[in-house]
Amino acid sequence: MRYILILSFFVFSLCNVSAQEEVKNVIQFTGVVFGADSTSVVPGTHVYIPKSGRGTTTNPYGFFSIPVLEGDSIIFSAVGYKRAYFIIPAHDKESSLKVIIALQDDIKFLEEVEIRPYPTENMFKEALISMELPEQKEYANIYQWLNSQAMREAYLNVGASSNANLQYVMQQQRQSYINKYSPPQNQLLNPFAWANFINSLKRKK
Template structure:
């Protein structure tokens, strides 16, 4: 009977101790000083602010995000561990110091976190040999109407007339015009129909044929 009473007595003492310690810890937390933490999160250039950075206290569940110029402000307690994280940057940590000031301003510079991934080739075939066999075994239907339409004489003639000149043709056209322009600088362009020697050769060729 005494053993049972002693056992319950120890349990009661242990329970009271736990309650007292919990109350003391809660009072200690309640007495922590509140500090208004403000700051700016910058990139590696130390000039441009980073928007959308998460600034939070994981254990307390409190947090905020930076605005478009990288500025943030949030209430914290002495001893809080602040986590600063953003996509593409390494995480930064900051612990709130025990200070007499009610406001604390910090400047945080994030470092880019570059992750290189190995190249992955995604193919529907397990091996190159299987791929070659599948290509060789591929049987595409032949449409005669499509072939006849592509070889239509009228369509080909229209394409020939409307096809624009390429670089070589444009260059040749420019050179030919430039040569004619240089020749026209020294006088009017001669007309072969007005050349009497051409007419003489023409009549001579007609006589020789007769």
């Protein structure tokens, strides 16, 4: 008799629970998700009901709409924000629920990480010293042409300009005019003239 009473009690309890679940109202849950500053919306926020495995996402304006039951636990999650939770309260008259959800920023500071392609500092220095720049050949040619010896040879082999040629021709013409119309100079003090004179006397002998 005891077992029959216990079994009847459990059956009554299950029926009561089922009856309570059946009386739960379906509510159209709508709202807008904002950021921590309450001025900018958060599009693409996941609105998820773990109990039923259903969910939706907010549109570009942060708006969402999803049917839920009384007592459902709603999870709001978005990249860069902390998760927010909301439990659907009991509704007697209204069949819709409108809310505004504000998500808090989830800021994480990572530790500084140094990335080095070489295992030791000495290997890095050797690679840096032996490294050639993309324009290394052009720089080598510039340094070679700026060498003092190369510059001196280039200066000695450079041709005369048109202005220098004109001055040389005018100087030759002026000297020719002087030699032609000027009186002969006194050659008594000219050693080359005396040498020519002595050589001419020796040839006559």
